[in-house]
Amino acid sequence: MKKIILIALVLLGLFFLIPNSNSKKRELIKELSPLACDLNQTECVINYKGKDISFNIEPKPLKVLEESKIIIKNLDEIKDLNARLYGLNMYMGDIVGEFERIDNEYLANIVFSTCAENTMRYRLELFSKDKSLGLFIDFDVRR
Numbered sequence: 001m002k003k004i005i006l007i008a009l010v011l012l013g014l015f016f017l018i019p020n021s022n023s024k025k026r027e028l029i030k031e032l033s034p035l036a037c038d039l040n041q042t043e044c045v046i047n048y049k050g051k052d053i054s055f056n057i058e059p060k061p062l063k064v065l066e067e068s069k070i071i072i073k074n075l076d077e078i079k080d081l082n083a084r085l086y087g088l089n090m091y092m093g094d095i096v097g098e099f100e101r102i103d104n105e106y107l108a109n110i111v112f113s114t115c116a117e118n119t120m121r122y123r124l125e126l127f128s129k130d131k132s133l134g135l136f137i138d139f140d141v142r143r
């Protein structure tokens with residue numbers, strides 16, 4: 001019986017020591033530095049592969065627990081485009097948005113989660129299926 005308990009404890013220890021390949025452990029930022037562009041006030045432009053890609057989220061200002069529309073303009077056609085939104089100053093999991101392409105725009109609806117922080121810094125990172133495009137924008141949502 002002692003051997004079975006010992007084996008179970010060893011296996012349990014290995015479970016916690018071996019990194020999970022599906023985990024997305026991220027480094028959290030401690031202080032929020034000013035952003036180059038504020039999606040709470042205006043649409044923002046990111047240069048990606050020599051093109052200016054426009055990001056907009058409506059309605060403004062951005063609010064937690066309310067549906068918001070993400071609008072991306074001037075992005076080439078991407079198969080299975082989706083976004084992962086995650087907190088940079090508090091990790092609470094990923095919010096995944098699937099995009100629909102309409103007239104050279106990508107549209108998705110999402111709901112920002114709420115947390116104890118007065119200002120939540122999010123990163124919206126774009127993917128084609130599970131592959132990151134290397135295109136992202138950071139923005140704040142205030143409680």
